[in-house]
Amino acid sequence: MFNRRQFIRQSLLITGGIIASPCITVADDSESLQTLTVLHTNDVHSRLEPFPMDGTRNAGLGGVVARAALINSIREEEAQVLLLDAGDIFQGTPYFNFYKGEPEIKAMSKMNYDAVTMGNHDFDAGIENYSAQLQYANFPVLLCNYDFSNTALEHRYLPYKIFRKGKLKVGVTGVGIALQGLVSETLYGNTRYLDPIEQLNSVAAMLKKKEGCDMIICLSHLGYRYKEQNKICDEILAKESEYVDLIIGGHTHTFMEQPVTYKNKLGADVIVNQVGWGGVILGRLDFVFGKKKSKNLVDTHTVVIGEKSKE
C-alpha cells in the first residue's frame, strides 16, 4: 500500500503537470493563438489582363500579373494562407474564346490557388472542355451539390478537401447554382443539381464531427441575394447552415462594402464575403483562432470583425 507521503508526491507530480502543461498552450500566445489568412476572388471572367484604360470605373485594375505580385507579397508575410476562388473563372474576354480557359487555369496554378468551386459560366465551352482544362490545374474543384455521375467531371472534382495549416484543420467545400434555365443543357449534360442547404450541412457536419475541423469554409456560386425573397442565395444559405464559419460568394458580382455576419441555424456566427468581379479586388480575411471553451459542438460563438488598418 502507498503511504501518505507517496500519495502527496504522486499528486504533486501530476498536479505539476496539470498546471505547467497549460502554460505551454495558454501562457505562450504563439502556441495557443493560430492565424489563417484567407485570400479570395470570384467571377474573374477570363480577365487575364487589367480592364482597358477607357475612363470607366475599373480601368487599369485587375489582371493576373498584378494579382500574382500582390499574392506573393502577402505570402512573404503570412505563413498560413488559403487562396480560394468562388467560380466563373471562364468567359468574358477573347482569351476564353480563343484558348477555352487554358491560360486562366494555368495562371491560377502559377499563383498556387488552393481550391475553387464551379460557376455557371465555367460550363460555357461544355463540361468536357472544363474537365480537359483541369489537366493544367494544381488545385481541386470543390462541389458538394452537383452530382457529376456519368459526366466528364465524375473523377475530376472533390466534394470537399481538408487543409492543414499549422495546428489548424480547415475543411473547404463548395456549392453551385441551379443550372436549368441558366446554362444550356447541352453544356452541362448529365450534371444533377442537388439542394445546396442539405448537401452543405451534411458535408459540414461530417467535417466538424468526424474530421474534427477547426474551421469550415464554403465557396458558393449561388449569389449574395436576390429580389425574389425565396430564391436560394448566400444570405439564406448562411442562416440555414450549420458548422460553416465562412462563405466566400460569387455570381451576383457584388462589391461588398465589408464582410457580413449572420447567425447560423445553431446560433453561431457565419461570415459572408464577395469581391465584385473581374479580379478588380482581392479579398483578404485574417482570422485569429483560440481554443474553444467547451467541447460542445452546438455553441453560439461570435466572431469579431474589424477592418485591417492600412499598412
Place this chain on the structure above:
Amino acid sequence: MLILKFCFCFCPKKTLTSNTQVNAVLMKKKCCISIFIFIFIASCELPYQPQSVQFTKYRVGLPHKEDTSMRAFLQPISDSVQKRIQVKIATTDVALQKKQPEGALGNVLADALLESASEKLNVRIDAAFLNPGGIRKAVLLRGPVTIGDMYEVMPFDNRIVLQEVRGAVLQDFLDFTAVRGGWPLAGLTMKIKSNRATNVMIGGKALMKNGVYRIVNSDYIVNGGEHCSILKELPSTVSDYLVRDAFIDYFKTRGEKGEKIFAQSEGRVSYVQ
C-alpha cells in the same frame, strides 16, 4: 510555480497518460483527482475556433507591381490575342446605347443577326431576336469598331438557330419578351400592354395565329436559357454560325463599303397603356 514547472520537465505529456492510469488504479479512493485529471486531458483536445477576423480589400494593380514570371507567361498569349482583336472593321456615326424596351445598339445587332443569318443560311427570315442579358456592353462609343468590341458586346460563342413556328407560338414568345421588358428584335414591331405583346406587325402585316414564320434566336434561348421553355421542343436547325460572327460580318460589310453604322430607337418595341 517554479517547482511545478520543474516537475513538468520530468513529466512530459507522453508519460502523463500512463502516470494517470497508474495513479487511477492506485488511488481508487481519490476519484475526485482522477476526474480533475480527466477534465484536464479532455481540455487538451479542445479544438480551435475562429475568434476574430480582420478584412482587407486590395484594389489589384494599385500600386502597380508586376510579377515577372507571370508577365513572361502571359505576354505571348496576350500578343496573339491583341493581334486578332485590334482589327478595325467599321465606324459608328453615333454612340449606340443598350436600352429596354428598345435601343440603338439592340436594333443594329438584331438587324445584323437577321441580315447575316439570311445570307449565310440562304433563306428568307421573318424575324430575329436577342436576349438583352447576352449583350454585355452597355454602349458602343462613336468612332472605330474593332473585332475586340464585338467580343465585348457578345463574349458568348452562341450559335444561330433557325426555327419555323406558328403565329400562336410566336405570340407566346413575344409575350415572354414583353414580361422581360422588351428584347432587341428585327423584322417586326410590337407594343407592350399589361405584360403582353400587342399590335404585332411582321413583314408589314398583322401577326396571324395560323401563319408560319421563320425566326432566328441564339441556341442559348432555344435551349431554355432565361427560363424560356417556349421554343425548346420545336423542330430547329442549329447552324455552326456564331451570333458574334453574324455581327462581325454585318459591320465588316459596311466598313468595306465605307458606310458608317447608324442606328436609333425607332419604335420597334414600345409600351402602351
